[in-house]
Amino acid sequence: MVNDFRLVRPKTLPEALGLLDEFGQEIEPVAGGTDLLVKLEDGRIRPSQVMDLSALNELKQIRLVGEDLHLGALVTHTAVLESPLTRTEAPLLVMGCRTVGSTQIRNMGTLGGNLATASPAGDSIPALVALEAKVVLASKKGERTLPVEDFLVGPGKTERRREELIKEIILPCAREGEKGFYNKLGQRNALAISIANVAVWVRLGERKNTLSRVRIAFGALAPTVKRGRMVEDALTDRELDEASLKGITQLAWKEVAPITDIRASAQYRRDMAIALLYQSLYHILFLS
Amino acid sequence: MNLVEVEFTLNGERQKVIVPPRTTLLEVIREHLGLTGTKKGCGKGECGACTVLLDGEAVLACLTLISQAEGHAVTTIEGLAKGEQLDPLQEAFIEEGAIQCGYCTPGMILSAKALLRKNPSPTQEEIKTAIAGNLCRCTGYVKIIKAVQKAGRRSAEVAAHD
Numbered sequence: 001m002v003n004d005f006r007l008v009r010p011k012t013l014p015e016a017l018g019l020l021d022e023f024g025q026e027i028e029p030v031a032g033g034t035d036l037l038v039k040l041e042d043g044r045i046r047p048s049q050v051m052d053l054s055a056l057n058e059l060k061q062i063r064l065v066g067e068d069l070h071l072g073a074l075v076t077h078t079a080v081l082e083s084p085l086t087r088t089e090a091p092l093l094v095m096g097c098r099t100v101g102s103t104q105i106r107n108m109g110t111l112g113g114n115l116a117t118a119s120p121a122g123d124s125i126p127a128l129v130a131l132e133a134k135v136v137l138a139s140k141k142g143e144r145t146l147p148v149e150d151f152l153v154g155p156g157k158t159e160r161r162r163e164e165l166i167k168e169i170i171l172p173c174a175r176e177g178e179k180g181f182y183n184k185l186g187q188r189n190a191l192a193i194s195i196a197n198v199a200v201w202v203r204l205g206e207r208k209n210t211l212s213r214v215r216i217a218f219g220a221l222a223p224t225v226k227r228g229r230m231v232e233d234a235l236t237d238r239e240l241d242e243a244s245l246k247g248i249t250q251l252a253w254k255e256v257a258p259i260t261d262i263r264a265s266a267q268y269r270r271d272m273a274i275a276l277l278y279q280s281l282y283h284i285l286f287l288s
Numbered sequence: 289m290n291l292v293e294v295e296f297t298l299n300g301e302r303q304k305v306i307v308p309p310r311t312t313l314l315e316v317i318r319e320h321l322g323l324t325g326t327k328k329g330c331g332k333g334e335c336g337a338c339t340v341l342l343d344g345e346a347v348l349a350c351l352t353l354i355s356q357a358e359g360h361a362v363t364t365i366e367g368l369a370k371g372e373q374l375d376p377l378q379e380a381f382i383e384e385g386a387i388q389c390g391y392c393t394p395g396m397i398l399s400a401k402a403l404l405r406k407n408p409s410p411t412q413e414e415i416k417t418a419i420a421g422n423l424c425r426c427t428g429y430v431k432i433i434k435a436v437q438k439a440g441r442r443s444a445e446v447a448a449h450d
């Protein structure tokens with residue numbers, strides 16, 4: 001049974017930030033509610049106040065600003081899938097959001113909620129980390145911008161202060177010669193939390209079968225979504241074939257630190273990190 | 289008393305409710321407004337029995353706080369038929385035998401309704417994606433998919449005649 005909290009319903013962002021400035025310690029914001037309502041229902045959290053963000057239309061926009069895409073915190077996974085802007089400018093993020101939950105969960109769940117929940121298995125996060133996206137945090141006193149990678153501290157832990165809201169996410173638009181791939185392993189195709197996942201972003205090199213830049217993010221394979229910098233370096237600026245790709249992707253096991261839980265063992269997750277990474281790069285280099 | 293006032297439309301009719309803020313849209317629909325077509329299965333987002341339309345999009349009433357419905361249009365299974373005339377989806381579900389115990393049916397039909405609104409002639413894969421969040425323990429889904437395809441075709445024919 002959900003506890004009896006007080007509800008605040010700001011109409012604008014400044015009003016919301018004013019409320020958080022005053023009562024931030026007690027307030028739990030709610031966006032789509034798909035994570036929060038589950039936690040309220042089973043009593044894992046018992047806030048004294050809940051702030052309904054649903055009237056803050058200014059946080060629902062997707063905008064092109066120069067070479068960057070700005071996605072408001074309240075943009076839903078469905079909006080990411082359906083917006084012509086994200087489809088052309090952020091295809092890797094589209095691939096991630098497409099694998100979230102079910103249609104209903106994607107219609108309700110937001111990017112800001114996925115980030116704030118900071119699950120190591122959150123499906124929009126690997127794409128954001130691989131794209132070197134930034135998160136804008138707003139408080140009454142002003143705004144600060146952090147790389148998404150630094151924003152995530154541990155399972156369920158972020159750099160967000162109680163008086164701050166996630167305002168938006170900024171990522172660089174896709175350019176000619178760039179490719180991405182998101183590869184999720186779940187127990188089934190829908191309504192499945194990632195057992196392991198990997199997002200890969202590359203810039204193709206001038207010579208055939210080379211990559212001039214590589215970014216890799218592993219999900220559900222460490223306490224937070226994690227960059228694979230060793231593998232990235234090993235893949236950059238060298239001619240790749242099936243054999244060398246197979247060799248280099250083995251390095252992935254050194255980059256991840258998975259746990260054993262009800263969904264899979266640590267050893268299985270390590271093996272899957274390598275397999276998912278190999279598949280993704282194979283797809284990018286030789287199949288697309 | 290700690291209460292919130294929320295106004296929204298339910299199946300085209302304006303509603304105003306005054307309830308404790310922790311109340312979900314599902315509780316309001318079933319317990320306060322007495323429309324029991326919308327079902328509660330799991331209460332945590334996993335079964336889809338509580339699916340309703342919010343401004344035409346399928347959402348889960350069990351994970352929606354009532355305040356989040358403020359100013360929106362909610363449609364439940366009771367809102368689909370026009371008088372005695374069933375919705376093409378309801379007719380197709382009956383004709384195809386896509387209903388057994390019926391517990392999943394309201395949610396299933398509303399997910400399909402949201403799909404057909406955006407995409408009147410969906411492929412089998414598109415239908416599967418649209419209803420992946422609606423569990424059915426009886427039918428095995430094949431007849432449900434057939435019914436959705438049939439309803440899509442029929443709506444297209446009706447639209448062509450209008």
Ligand SMILES: Cc1cc2nc3c(=O)[nH]c(=O)nc-3n(C[C@H](O)[C@H](O)[C@H](O)COP(=O)(O)OP(=O)(O)OC[C@H]3O[C@@H](n4cnc5c(N)ncnc54)[C@H](O)[C@@H]3O)c2cc1C
Nearest residue numbers: 031032033034035036101109110113114116122123166333
């Ligand atoms: C059945 C089911 C299946 C799911 N499947 C997946 C899946 O496959 N992949 C996946 O990644 N996730 C999944 N989820 C989790 C969830 O749907 C996503 O994490 C979603 O993106 C959360 O967004 P929300 O807007 O619903 O968050 P909410 O529940 O509204 O909020 C979650 C947390 O974030 C905080 N918050 C929200 N917005 C802000 C903001 N702007 N600023 C500061 N704090 C904020 C809230 O205070 C709360 O603590 C699933 C959930 C359910 C119930």
Ligand code: FES
Nearest residue numbers: 329330331336350
């Ligand atoms: S009752 Fe809402 S999803 Fe199961």
Ligand code: FES
Nearest residue numbers: 388389424425426
């Ligand atoms: S008809 Fe029984 S659950 Fe679907």
